[in-house]
Amino acid sequence: EKKKLPVAYIAIAAVIVIGLIFILFPKGKDVTTPEKAVTEKAAQPPVSMQAETRVPEKSVAPEQVKKQEPVEDPQEKARALQEQAAGLMETQPQKAMPLLLEAVKADPENVQAHFHLGMVHMKLKDNAKAIDALKKAAELAPKFSDAYFNLGYIYAINKNYPKAEEMYEKVVKLSPSYLDEALFNLGIMQEKQGKRQQCIESIERAVKVNPGNQLAIEYLQKLKRKS
Numbered sequence: 001e002k003k004k005l006p007v008a009y010i011a012i013a014a015v016i017v018i019g020l021i022f023i024l025f026p027k028g029k030d031v032t033t034p035e036k037a038v039t040e041k042a043a044q045p046p047v048s049m050q051a052e053t054r055v056p057e058k059s060v061a062p063e064q065v066k067k068q069e070p071v072e073d074p075q076e077k078a079r080a081l082q083e084q085a086a087g088l089m090e091t092q093p094q095k096a097m098p099l100l101l102e103a104v105k106a107d108p109e110n111v112q113a114h115f116h117l118g119m120v121h122m123k124l125k126d127n128a129k130a131i132d133a134l135k136k137a138a139e140l141a142p143k144f145s146d147a148y149f150n151l152g153y154i155y156a157i158n159k160n161y162p163k164a165e166e167m168y169e170k171v172v173k174l175s176p177s178y179l180d181e182a183l184f185n186l187g188i189m190q191e192k193q194g195k196r197q198q199c200i201e202s203i204e205r206a207v208k209v210n211p212g213n214q215l216a217i218e219y220l221q222k223l224k225r226k227s
């Protein structure tokens with residue numbers, strides 16, 4: 001059964017013809033990383049066991065006391081901006097862009113903000129900036145397979161097959177739920193570089209992982225007929 005992507009990340013399909021139609025789909029899911037969780041926890045100020053009391057040296061009239069404005073938590077601000085942008089990414093990416101730029105400025109370690117920013121750049125066909133944003137997301141969350149998968153997608157459509165292969169290899173090592181798709185795409189990148197045997201092995205693994213992957217089955221049969 002084909003997996004559905006969340007609405008905020010509707011696939012931008014790219015078609016590459018290699019004797020058979022091959023479709024690359026960007027992936028997008030929320031990520032929670034141990035690294036980020038630790039950072040957020042460590043950023044919380046310690047709670048004192050007992051409130052400290054101070055006696056003012058000089059009494060101040062109530063009207064002289066300045067009212068302190070509450071300080072906005074930059075991480076909360078970034079999350080709110082990111083969530084607001086998520087609803088605009090597919091239909092109004094231009095409006096999502098400034099929200100995400102503000103989010104990464106407020107919290108430079110917000111993985112999702114960088115990832116969403118990469119997806120918006122990709123939607124707007126600004127691949128150079130998309131690569132930068134996705135690389136940052138991967139740097140902050142090294143086990144975030146969707147970031148590598150989308151980097152592979154961009155490199156593939158730009159015919160940088162060695163880099164695309166490298167990215168899909170990273171995805172395969174992380175073994176996400178869509179491992180068969182990553183293996184299939186890896187095989188196609190290997191085929192593009194003339195690595196026929198490696199390609200066959202990758203597609204065979206894809207079929208083994210998901211015997212219902214019809215595209216991989218058909219492509220494997222085609223490869224073996226040519227061998």
